Amino acid sequence: RDWSSDVCSSDLDRDEAVRRIVASGHRAIAMTLLDQRIVAGIGNVYKSEVLFLTGVHPETPSSAVPRETLERMMETARGLLKDNVVEGMSPRIQTYRNLRQWHAASAHDESVWVYGRRGKPCRTCGTPIEMKKMGIEARSTYWCPRCQAIR
Numbered sequence: 001r002d003w004s005s006d007v008c009s010s011d012l013d014r015d016e017a018v019r020r021i022v023a024s025g026h027r028a029i030a031m032t033l034l035d036q037r038i039v040a041g042i043g044n045v046y047k048s049e050v051l052f053l054t055g056v057h058p059e060t061p062s063s064a065v066p067r068e069t070l071e072r073m074m075e076t077a078r079g080l081l082k083d084n085v086v087e088g089m090s091p092r093i094q095t096y097r098n099l100r101q102w103h104a105a106s107a108h109d110e111s112v113w114v115y116g117r118r119g120k121p122c123r124t125c126g127t128p129i130e131m132k133k134m135g136i137e138a139r140s141t142y143w144c145p146r147c148q149a150i151r
Contacts, residue, residue, distance in 0.1 A: 006040040012078065018070045021062050029065055030058035031135045033077075042077050048115045048142040050077045057150045058134065058141045114142040122147060 006012060020038040021029070032038055033047045042050065051058050054073045056065055065073075113123055118131035122144040134141045 012074070014071060014074045017074055018067060021065070021070055022067070024062040026061040026063065028059045028134060029056055029062045030139075030141045032062040033073075034135070034139065039074070039077075041081055044139050044141075045112070045115045046077060046080055047139075049080060049113055051141075052114045052143060052148060053080075055148055057148045058132075058143050060150060114144060116140075117142060 017039045021032055024032045024035070024038060030047055030051060033042045033050065034044065048058070050073055053076050054069055056069060056073070114129050117129045119128050121127065122129055125144065125146045127144055127146040129142055130145055131140055131142045133139065
C-alpha cells in the first residue's frame with residue numbers, strides 16, 4: 001500500500017497528492033477525489049463535505065482548481081477524517097459523527113453540511129442543496145449552488 005497518498009497517513013505527501021489531482025485533467029474534481037489511486041481515504045460523504053468546505057463546485061475540472069485550494073482541500077479532508085474516524089472501531093467505524101465541529105449532533109442530517117440534504121437550505125446561505133449522480137458508479141454528490149458556484 002502506498003501510504004503517501006492516504007490522507008490519514010502521517011506519510012501523506014500533500015504535494016504529490018495535489019500533483020496527481022492536477023494531472024487528472026478535465027475530470028470532475030468530485031470524481032477525482034474518489035479515485036483511491038490519486039488520493040486514498042476520501043469516500044463519498046467526505047467528497048461532498050470537503051468540496052463544500054473549500055467552496056469548489058463538484059463538476060469543476062480537477063486541473064482548474066487552484067493549487068492553494070487543492071492544498072486546503074487535502075488539509076480539510078485530513079482534518080475531517082482524523083476527527084471523525086475512530087481507529088480500532090471497525091467494522092462499526094463512525095465516519096461522520098462530528099463533521100460540523102461546533103454542533104454535536106446525533107442525527108446524520110444534523111452532523112453534515114451538505115451530504116444527504118438535497119432540497120434543504122444551505123447552512124451558510126439558505127439556498128437549497130442540490131444533488132446529482134456522478135460517475136460510472138452514479139455516486140450521489142451534494143453541493144450548494146451559491147456557495148459552490150462554478151467559476
